[in-house]
Amino acid sequence: MTKAGAKTVQEAVGAERRPALGGQDMSARGVKVAVLPPANRVSLRVPEEAVASLSRALGVALPQKPKTSAAKDGRTVFWLGPDEWFVFDEQGGDALADCGKAKGLHSAVDVSHRNVAFAVSGPGAEAAIAAGCPQDLALAAFAVGACSRTVFGKAEILLYRVSEQEFRVECWRSFSGYVFGLLGEGARDAAA
Amino acid sequence: MLLIRCPYCEEERPEIEFRHAGEAHVARPSDIASISDEEFEAFFFIRANTRGTVYERWRHVNGCARFFNAVRDSVSDRFIMTYKAGDPKPKKLPGV
Numbered sequence: 001m002t003k004a005g006a007k008t009v010q011e012a013v014g015a016e017r018r019p020a021l022g023g024q025d026m027s028a029r030g031v032k033v034a035v036l037p038p039a040n041r042v043s044l045r046v047p048e049e050a051v052a053s054l055s056r057a058l059g060v061a062l063p064q065k066p067k068t069s070a071a072k073d074g075r076t077v078f079w080l081g082p083d084e085w086f087v088f089d090e091q092g093g094d095a096l097a098d099c100g101k102a103k104g105l106h107s108a109v110d111v112s113h114r115n116v117a118f119a120v121s122g123p124g125a126e127a128a129i130a131a132g133c134p135q136d137l138a139l140a141a142f143a144v145g146a147c148s149r150t151v152f153g154k155a156e157i158l159l160y161r162v163s164e165q166e167f168r169v170e171c172w173r174s175f176s177g178y179v180f181g182l183l184g185e186g187a188r189d190a191a192a
Numbered sequence: 193m194l195l196i197r198c199p200y201c202e203e204e205r206p207e208i209e210f211r212h213a214g215e216a217h218v219a220r221p222s223d224i225a226s227i228s229d230e231e232f233e234a235f236f237f238i239r240a241n242t243r244g245t246v247y248e249r250w251r252h253v254n255g256c257a258r259f260f261n262a263v264r265d266s267v268s269d270r271f272i273m274t275y276k277a278g279d280p281k282p283k284k285l286p287g288v
Binding site for chain 1: 200254256
């Protein structure tokens with residue numbers, strides 16, 4: 001279909017992208033839970049010998065140590081497993097296209113709209129997340145910049161510590177209502 | 193809650209991030225088409241089910257998603273040690 005044709009169809013059916021929970025937030029004393037705007041996200045699998053090539057292509061060195069992340073110019077990379085990374089770009093960069101420039105063997109899948117992200121911030125943020133997450137979130141165990149795939153209640157999440165009092169929680173879109181609700185409960189408990 | 197050491201994440205993690213994945217060190221026959229039904233039954237269905245120290249596969253499914261091996265006491269449920277998939281059975285177990 002031509003570009004003009006696609007536009008006509010889109011207008012005819014009134015198609016628009018509606019982000020899950022778009023723009024909602026929830027506050028309790030000492031904790032704020034906000035739904036973050038859509039971002040560009042890539043699920044990346046890279047064998048050891050191609051890590052340098054992908055790091056160059058993305059402009060961020062893929063972190064090698066468990067539970068660590070790397071960030072540069074609005075683009076963040078999480079270590080998820082020995083050959084698995086999660087990349088997201090909040091400044092409109094196309095991480096998937098950059099991966100395509102790499103010569104090394106890899107698998108990159110655009111999962112931009114698979115995930116919904118929440119910012120949990122404030123002095124009670126740690127306690128709000130601990131309501132559903134079994135990991136040790138103390139600063140000594142989960143430092144600033146630490147990231148991990150883990151569970152929150154019954155849902156799988158990616159957890160990232162942005163600063164001492166701010167976390168980023170990513171979950172699958174279909175779990176977002178549940179995760180947002182439970183984060184809200186955690187925030188209220190943390191405030192109590 | 194039990195803490196299980198993931199050899200890939202290199203730290204102890206809560207047990208609900210993990211999933212049990214059966215007995216470890218069960219070698220698949222190299223030419224499975226040529227084995228008899230009895231040999232296939234022994235390989236596929238028959239497990240040791242030991243009382244005491246057991247060698248098991250576990251998966252850090254809500255973490256790094258890796259399979260690894262664990263030595264566990266099936267009576268006390270205590271994890272004795274964990275090691276990476278593909279590594280040989282440890283000759284000596286710590287604290288046993």
